[in-house]
Amino acid sequence: MNYIGSKKSLLKFLEESIYKIVGKKDFDFLDLFAGTGIVGQHFKERGHKIIANDLQYYSYVLNKNYIENHKRLEFKGIEKEINKIKNININNRAEFVCEYLDNIDYIEGFIYKNYCLGGTKNSKYERQYFSDDNGRKTDAIRQKIEDWYKKNIINDNEYYFLLTTLIENIDKVANTASVYGAFLKKLKKSAHTTFNMKPAYFLHNDKKHNVYNEDIEELINKVEGDVLYLDPPYNHRQYAPNYHILETIAKYDNPIVKGKTGLRDYSNQKSKFSQKKEVLNSFNNIIQNAKVKYIFLSYNNEGLMTEQEVKNIMTKRGEYGIFKKEYSRFKADSDDNREHKANSVTEYLHYVICN
Numbered sequence: 001m002n003y004i005g006s007k008k009s010l011l012k013f014l015e016e017s018i019y020k021i022v023g024k025k026d027f028d029f030l031d032l033f034a035g036t037g038i039v040g041q042h043f044k045e046r047g048h049k050i051i052a053n054d055l056q057y058y059s060y061v062l063n064k065n066y067i068e069n070h071k072r073l074e075f076k077g078i079e080k081e082i083n084k085i086k087n088i089n090i091n092n093r094a095e096f097v098c099e100y101l102d103n104i105d106y107i108e109g110f111i112y113k114n115y116c117l118g119g120t121k122n123s124k125y126e127r128q129y130f131s132d133d134n135g136r137k138t139d140a141i142r143q144k145i146e147d148w149y150k151k152n153i154i155n156d157n158e159y160y161f162l163l164t165t166l167i168e169n170i171d172k173v174a175n176t177a178s179v180y181g182a183f184l185k186k187l188k189k190s191a192h193t194t195f196n197m198k199p200a201y202f203l204h205n206d207k208k209h210n211v212y213n214e215d216i217e218e219l220i221n222k223v224e225g226d227v228l229y230l231d232p233p234y235n236h237r238q239y240a241p242n243y244h245i246l247e248t249i250a251k252y253d254n255p256i257v258k259g260k261t262g263l264r265d266y267s268n269q270k271s272k273f274s275q276k277k278e279v280l281n282s283f284n285n286i287i288q289n290a291k292v293k294y295i296f297l298s299y300n301n302e303g304l305m306t307e308q309e310v311k312n313i314m315t316k317r318g319e320y321g322i323f324k325k326e327y328s329r330f331k332a333d334s335d336d337n338r339e340h341k342a343n344s345v346t347e348y349l350h351y352v353i354c355n
């Protein structure tokens with residue numbers, strides 16, 4: 001998924017830096033601002049036990065699949081409902097269930113009624129986050145997944161796998177520039193395509209992993225391990241309003257939505273890491289309370305905390321150090337979109353070896 005602050009392009013830098021300090025031994029890896037889960041997944045692939053967490057529920061869902069799922073899904077319970085699945089090889093059952101969901105009848109449910117043109121036509125706010133068909137398909141699949149789960153036809157692992165598959169695929173056909181803070185006036189080319197339930201991948205292995213959906217300031221008192229990796233928001237941009245529709249698809253809780261963009265209430269999901277007045281105090285709490293041997297923090301030179309402020313706080317726990325990586329960011333020139341200006345950003349990986 002295309003995600004603000006994703007570390008997809010920095011995985012090599014993170015891996016090399018972390019191994020340089022900790023060594024390649026077997027350590028637990030705590031990814032407590034997990035977002036898409038891509039960093040945890042990377043270290044899961046290298047054989048580490050992962051503990052993941054995020055404040056957003058859609059992120060919890062993604063991590064329940066990518067991180068916590070580690071065994072083949074057999075969809076045994078579905079035999080009661082779809083007789084044909086008995087003839088499907090156990091290795092192909094996840095794919096079979098996704099194909100089945102691709103072919104169920106569409107429903108005009110919450111997503112269609114609030115975020116598609118057909119459903120909002122002639123109301124105060126007409127919205128077009130998805131094509132009508134993608135909205136109806138999402139409603140149908142989301143309701144079927146919930147129905148199966150409530151009837152115990154699918155287990156937790158299968159439930160989060162199917163939800164992740166739905167979230168990843170609907171996100172690819174959203175009619176937005178990138179995030180859900182606004183939608184485009186006209187359906188863009190990719191938004192015309194009806195999505196398919198391409199199964200979400202997860203790595204099979206022997207380790208048990210844990211995933212949480214809590215505020216890190218509370219969770220930090222309850223978990224422990226070897227390596228704590230922190231990748232908080234860097235600036236004032238809150239994740240909740242930028243991904244509100246994914247949150248609603250994940251929860252499917254019929255929230256009251258407001259205004260032009262159909263925003264749900266997110267007063268209990270405001271991150272202190274996106275608030276200048278709060279960030280230093282929260283960061284200090286986490287660093288002081290972490291029961292781990294090493295702490296790593298991703299941040300950059302444009303974040304709310306300065307390099308020196310971070311250093312002062314982390315140094316209180318032990319031997320401090322920093323890795324830096326410069327990269328060029330291209331910005332569209334406001335006068336002429338064909339011309340681009342390059343400016344440089346420095347990505348930091350601060351660390352402390354705890355006493």
Ligand SMILES: C[S@@+](CC[C@H](N)C(=O)[O-])C[C@H]1O[C@@H](n2cnc3c(N)ncnc32)[C@H](O)[C@@H]1O
Binds near residue numbers: 006032036215239
């Ligand atoms: C920079 S993103 C993480 C990106 C992630 N490493 C990736 O590559 O996809 C920051 C994440 O922190 C989460 N977050 C913000 N405040 C939080 C808090 N107080 N507790 C837990 N998670 C929080 C946001 O929801 C967001 O997903």
